[in-house]
Amino acid sequence: MQVTYAQDTPPAWAQRLNNIWTAPAPQNGSHTTAATRTLQTAANAAAWPLALLLTIHRVAVLARHGSQTDDFTTVWAATRRFVERVPVYNEVYHHVDPHYLYNPGATLLLSPLGLFDDASLIRPLFVLVNTAAILAALGILTKLSGKPLSHPLLPISIVLSFCTESVVNTLVFSNINGVLLLLFTAFLYSYTHRRFVLAGVCLGLAILVKPMFAPLVVLPLMQLRWRCVVPSVLVPVLFNVVAWPMTPGARDYIDVVVPYLKITRDYANSSLAGFTTYFGFPTQFYDALFVFFGITVAIAVLGLARWRWSDELLWLTFSSTVLLAGVCLLSSLGQAYYSMMLFPAAFTVLSARSPMHTSGPWIGLFFCLAPLQWTTLRNPLIGNWITTFLPTLGWAVFIVSTATWVLTTVFTTKKGDRDPHDRESFSADDGSRVESSPRP
Numbered sequence: 275m276q277v278t279y280a281q282d283t284p285p286a287w288a289q290r291l292n293n294i295w296t297a298p299a300p301q302n303g304s305h306t307t308a309a310t311r312t313l314q315t316a317a318n319a320a321a322w323p324l325a326l327l328l329t330i331h332r333v334a335v336l337a338r339h340g341s342q343t344d345d346f347t348t349v350w351a352a353t354r355r356f357v358e359r360v361p362v363y364n365e366v367y368h369h370v371d372p373h374y375l376y377n378p379g380a381t382l383l384l385s386p387l388g389l390f391d392d393a394s395l396i397r398p399l400f401v402l403v404n405t406a407a408i409l410a411a412l413g414i415l416t417k418l419s420g421k422p423l424s425h426p427l428l429p430i431s432i433v434l435s436f437c438t439e440s441v442v443n444t445l446v447f448s449n450i451n452g453v454l455l456l457l458f459t460a461f462l463y464s465y466t467h468r469r470f471v472l473a474g475v476c477l478g479l480a481i482l483v484k485p486m487f488a489p490l491v492v493l494p495l496m497q498l499r500w501r502c503v504v505p506s507v508l509v510p511v512l513f514n515v516v517a518w519p520m521t522p523g524a525r526d527y528i529d530v531v532v533p534y535l536k537i538t539r540d541y542a543n544s545s546l547a548g549f550t551t552y553f554g555f556p557t558q559f560y561d562a563l564f565v566f567f568g569i570t571v572a573i574a575v576l577g578l579a580r581w582r583w584s585d586e587l588l589w590l591t592f593s594s595t596v597l598l599a600g601v602c603l604l605s606s607l608g609q610a611y612y613s614m615m616l617f618p619a620a621f622t623v624l625s626a627r628s629p630m631h632t633s634g635p636w637i638g639l640f641f642c643l644a645p646l647q648w649t650t651l652r653n654p655l656i657g658n659w660i661t662t663f664l665p666t667l668g669w670a671v672f673i674v675s676t677a678t679w680v681l682t683t684v685f686t687t688k689k690g691d692r693d694p695h696d697r698e699s700f701s702a703d704d705g706s707r708v709e710s711s712p713r714p
Contacts (some may be wrong), residue, residue: 355388358388378527418462447611475505496582578680591622
């Protein structure tokens with residue numbers, strides 16, 4: 275029994291004084307929740323101003339100033355030729371300038387740009403559209419992560435994204451990668467929310483502009499989601515069927531552009547082929563690396579398929595990013611700013627299970643996305659090599675570390691053991707819940 279002595283009780287006037295400008299003690303049950311809310315409020319207060327400042331700087335300063343590399347003018351000039359009814363593919367493709375490589379269907383889709391007779395009038399709007407698309411994509415990824423848009427995850431992701439080489443160069447070079455990122459994330463969101471037709475349309479539009487997204491069609495095939503597969507194939511096909519007779523010199527796309535796309539250029543090319551071509555490695559060395567990384571991509575994708583029912587978001591997101599990293603690494607042309615398509619993988623760190631819980635994929639993302647310039651006056655050549663081919667290493671590390679995580683997870687889970695995170699049901703095409711036993 276606790277004894278309270280009279281001398282320990284302060285006088286009445288002291289009690290009244292002590293009660294002036296005091297807050298009640300927090301209730302035990304709400305202490306953790308209140309602390310979490312306080313931390314989130316503080317994070318928002320710090321991150322939102324920084325996100326706004328970085329966005330304004332990237333758009334109003336860096337993108338407005340531009341760069342010697344100008345992707346937008348190339349696209350605008352081609353769409354202008356389309357509008358003026360002159361041959362679209364009339365460039366000198368042995369030059370090192372940016373070339374127009376889009377198919378007739380994509381040309382038709384982008385043709386409204388050609389309605390403006392001055393590129394300087396439409397370029398700022400194009401930059402703003404891509405900026406808004408990147409911000410919208412980050413918002414979608416925040417929602418996919420199970421967080422509201424009021425959560426500090428959104429401004430923090432904006433800060434980190436707008437610090438990357440991918441976002442900075444996308445805006446400075448004024449290319450369409452921001453819109454492609456939005457289409458990609460819209461595909462992920464629509465698919466996981468059972469809107470398969472919309473998901474297929476988004477994927478089809480992305481394929482139309484950049485065929486690098488074509489391998490992603492294999493993912494809905496794994497679940498036999500035909501309502502997604504069919505539009506993802508029909509959209510690029512129909513656009514090209516309609517655009518072919520409308521595009522002046524459309525045959526040049528087959529005769530000139532397609533052969534050019536098969537050539538591995540030895541400058542500003544971070545792909546595996548660009549790396550081996552630049553340094554003059556023998557063909558056998560390239561072939562061996564190509565087979566190795568091709569098998570590694572297959573292991574990662576097939577291994578992740580184990581969770582296509584029990585953890586659909588992880589499966590779809592990580593399989594997509596691994597396939598895109600494989601395209602960047604194994605195609606004839608890979609450029610660092612394509613790495614923004616790996617953003618969705620980073621958000622899976624908030625999932626109960628993810629390769630992002632290990633350090634390997636983070637190292638790969640850092641190599642791909644870090645805005646670091648390694649060229650110095652003392653070692654200009656070596657610095658240029660590192661700047662150009664660090665993304666090559668990043669894509670390789672990302673793929674290998676994901677495959678390693680998959681194999682480790684599969685082989686360390688005893689047969690018959692149930693993963694505590696596995697769900698017992700999945701959504702059918704009509705949105706209904708279908709009961710299923712956990713897959714091994």
